[in-house]
Amino acid sequence: MGSHRRPASSGLDRGARSATLCVLSAAATALGLVPAGATPSAPAAPQDDARAEVDRLYAEAERATEAHNKAAERADALREKVTTAQDRIARQQDRINTMRDAIGSLAGAEYRSGGLDPSLALMLSADPDDYLDKAAVLDRIGTRQAGALKDLRGAMRRLSQERREATRDLAELEKSRVAVTHHKRAVERKLGRARQLLNAMADEERAAHERASRSGLVPDLGGAVPPSARAAAAVAAARSAVGRPYVWGANGPTGFDCSGLMQWSYAQAGVGLPRTSQAQAHAGHRVPLSQARPGDLVTYRSDASHIGMYMGNGQVIHAPYPGAPVRYDPVGMMPISSVTRP
Known part of the structure; x- marks a missing residue:
């Protein structure tokens, strides 16, 4: 059986490789790819790649989480709106x-007193709009009947608009439900992949990552004072979390x-x-x-x-990512987009 071991390198081979490396390094320096006097950087260690990938997946999961929150908030608002509209439609139908019952009573009285006025017969039809279009040529409709029919027509039009x-809104609510499900699945996929990467890490690397994800002691927050009583109450609540x-x-x-x-x-x-x-x-x-205060x-x-939430002396409290509890971190832990005072 043949051996799978690579043959030992001769001094000539090592010299040739060394010369080749020097040529490549010089070329890279000439092209501006590597600073003069520097050697090409070593490739990132596998554990560094895994950590970077976990961090990337957590960031993407957080974006998907905020999209989920937005879709869920929209769905909640639409659900409340639809429920209110359905209640209003039911009252309008009543x-x-x-x-209609009142107009029927009026028709009954007319009939008992000597026959049903054609105008009332039309009032009881399924299409009062059609009646009003014809009422002008009938010239027999009284003020009371005209008012009743006008009110009925207005109510039916409003009911039709409410139903539309x-x-x-029900169709929009269904779209929001679909969006909530989509973003939830995206979060779960990314978090699942991150967990797989963490589980595949060596015990020492995983322990180092977990140590970095633990909440430490309360930092020195300096003497900064919240700008208002409500901000002070919010700060106290965040600290308690x-x-x-x-x-x-x-x-x-x-x-x-984080936003929760x-x-x-x-x-x-x-x-709020x-x-x-x-x-x-x-x-x-x-x-x-x-x-910032x-x-x-x-x-x-x-x-x-x-x-x-800014706490003072360059520190914030935030909810970082799964596996990391609410904690203090430096305000410059990642690129800042804005600072807002509610």
């Missing part, structure tokens, strides 16, 4: 039925995603914030980072897909 709007788990799509009190933590914290101060980080970035007025919302990345 009113129309009452109006409700049908449209430190150590609670990241749960995607959750807004407390036992678990949070901001919404819950300000809710404890009696302030929108559900998503993108919307929260506009829930107040912008201030420069240099003027405790309680300000710090939005990250160009798409505002992550958010935290």
Whole structure:
């Protein structure tokens, strides 16, 4: 059987490879690819690639989470709107039925007093609009009958409009439901892949990643003061949440995603914030980072897909990603998009 071991390299082979490397390095330096005097950088270690991929998947999952939150918020609003419309339609239908009953009573009285007026017969038809179009030529309709029929026609038109709007909103609600499901699946896929990568890491590397994901001691926050009583209450709420788990799509009190933590914290101060980080970035007025005070919302990345609360002395509280509980981190942990004071 032949051996699968590679033959040992001779000194001549090593010299040739060394010369080739020098030529390639010189060419790279001449092309500006490698600074003069520097050697080509070594390829990234596999564990570094795995960590970078986990971080990328977490960032993408967070974007999908905020899209899920937005779709869910839209679905909730539409569901409430449809329910209100259905209640209103039912009341309107009851009113129309009452109006029809009243017109029927009037017709009965007419009949008992000597015959049914043709105008009332038309009032009881299925199409009062058609009757009004013909009423001008009948010239026998009285003021009372005309008023009753006009009210009925108006009520039926409003009911028809309400039904059209409700049908449209129901279709939009179904689209929102589909979007919620789509984004939820996207989050689950990305988080599942991240978990696979973490499980495939060597024990030492995985332990190092877990240590980096634990909440540490409370940092020195300096003497910065919140700009208002409600900001102070929100800061106190956010501090009380430190150590609670990241749960995607959750807004407390036992678990949070990034925007859910901001919404819950300000809710404890009696302030309503929108559900998503993108919307929260506009829930107040912008201030420069240099003027940030405790309680300000710090939005990250160009798409505002992550958010935290400024605590003072260059620190924020935020819900980082699955496996990492609510914690303090430096405000410059990732590119800042904006700072908003609710």
